Each structure stands twice: as C-alpha cells, then as structure tokens.
Amino acid sequence: MELLRAQKVSFTYPGTKRFVVRDLNLHIEQGETVAVIGKSGCGKTTLLRLLAGFMAPTTGEMHKDPGVRLSFVFQDARLLPWMRVGENIAVAIRHDSKAEQTRKVGDVLARVELSDAINDYPETLSGGMAQRVALARALVVTPDLMLMDEPFASLDAITKSALQDDFLKIKKTSNLSAVLVTHDVFEAVKLADRVFVMSEGALDSEVNLRDLTDIERFERAKALLVRLKNKTRDHEPDRQ
Numbered sequence: 001m002e003l004l005r006a007q008k009v010s011f012t013y014p015g016t017k018r019f020v021v022r023d024l025n026l027h028i029e030q031g032e033t034v035a036v037i038g039k040s041g042c043g044k045t046t047l048l049r050l051l052a053g054f055m056a057p058t059t060g061e062m063h064k065d066p067g068v069r070l071s072f073v074f075q076d077a078r079l080l081p082w083m084r085v086g087e088n089i090a091v092a093i094r095h096d097s098k099a100e101q102t103r104k105v106g107d108v109l110a111r112v113e114l115s116d117a118i119n120d121y122p123e124t125l126s127g128g129m130a131q132r133v134a135l136a137r138a139l140v141v142t143p144d145l146m147l148m149d150e151p152f153a154s155l156d157a158i159t160k161s162a163l164q165d166d167f168l169k170i171k172k173t174s175n176l177s178a179v180l181v182t183h184d185v186f187e188a189v190k191l192a193d194r195v196f197v198m199s200e201g202a203l204d205s206e207v208n209l210r211d212l213t214d215i216e217r218f219e220r221a222k223a224l225l226v227r228l229k230n231k232t233r234d235h236e237p238d239r240q
C-alpha cells in the first residue's frame, strides 16, 4: 500500500527565488525505509518538511492517505527540560486517558531499553539516551510513517550503531515505514530498502537494496560514496 506520494514537487521559501526542491517525485510504500543522502544544503530537511505537511509545495502535489499517521524525529532530541522522560513522551499522546498514557509510555520505553529512566530529567541523560527518548516519543503515537532528520547524527559511533540496530529491530516487529535523511552513506545502506542521492533539490540515483546481503550493501555504499564525491566536484565551480 502506498502511504505518501510527492508528484512533481517544487519549493521556494517565501521571499526567495531559488528552488530548494525541484520537480521531485517520490512515493513511500508501507513497510519500507527510504533513505535520502546528500550534501549539506541540498534540500533534505526541506523535503522532509514538505512530506510532513509542515509546508505546502510551491508547485506540484503531495498525496497522503488521510488515515496515515506520521511522526517526526528531529536531529536534536528536543526534549522539554522541565519534564521527566515519561512526561516528555506522554506529551505526544496527551489526549489519551492517563491509564492509556502510562501503559503506552511504559511499553515504548521498554522498546528503546530505557525503562529505568522514566523519572529522569533530560539534563541527566547522555546524548544517546536523549535520542532514544526522542525515538520513543515518535513511536508512541504508533505511526505508519516516521520522518527522520539525521536522527543519529549527533551520536558517537558505538551509540549510533546500537540505535541503528534498535531501529531495525523495531521495524521488524511493526510494519513501520520511514524516510531517513542522513549524511552517512553507511547508515543509509544499513537501514534502508531504497537510497536516493539528493543534489541541488532533486532526487536521483535510486539504489535498491532490498534482499541484499551485508557485503552487497557495503559494496553499494562504496559506489554511492564515489557518486556523492563526483557530484560535489561537479558543483564546486558554482559555489565560488
């Protein structure tokens, strides 16, 4: 089942002329993870905001089934400092009954292995723990599609790898779809079914990774790195 479709979507920020997203087509199927990689400033966050419906395309169309539940994971955890971990997560389901909130928060904290931190304040958490709470807050609404903006970028390599494994586990046990924006080619090939390279607002170079072994994925990552490097080189003269 198709959850979301962007059709010939272009976007300029109000008051500017430059198209930050250009003539972009993308569809997301239930259960798949699509990764978007690209250099800083190429339009990845803008694309996620458009997919989330935070902003409307300047031209083109976004189609979303009204029954599809979205959640967003930001690059920084964005926890509310005056609330405990459990309360930070409950905010996302504040319209549920107190009993439901307690059950769901307990459930989702167990999934990210943070049950013991339910009464902690954000300032006492490590970066990895805070990002786990952010993931739990996105999961607690039982989304169909998670839009993730460099969710693991601020983490050290070991924590990052552990959280990536968590994400894969969670994906296996639920029929979750995700759009993952990342700078990290190896993260993209580890987590995604399809990877796109974004360049100057356009998506190209779709790479299909479904059913590939780890070694085959690694090979694809190397090829993607070369492509990314070549793109940067092509565009260097424009930047000067």
Ligand SMILES: Nc1ncnc2c1ncn2[C@@H]1O[C@H](COP(=O)(O)OP(=O)(O)OP(=O)(O)O)[C@@H](O)[C@H]1O
Binding pocket: 013, 016, 020, 038, 039, 040, 041, 042, 043, 044, 045, 046, 047
């Ligand atoms: N609110 C805004 N108003 C005007 N221009 C903006 C705004 N937000 C972003 N831009 C511009 O749009 C372009 C794309 O920005 P965007 O944040 O989507 O890039 P990105 O690929 O997410 O970069 P990064 O990897 O650094 O997060 C940039 O040139 C940026 O300066």
Ligand SMILES: [Mg+2]
Binding pocket: 044, 045, 046, 149
């Ligand atoms: Mg960004």
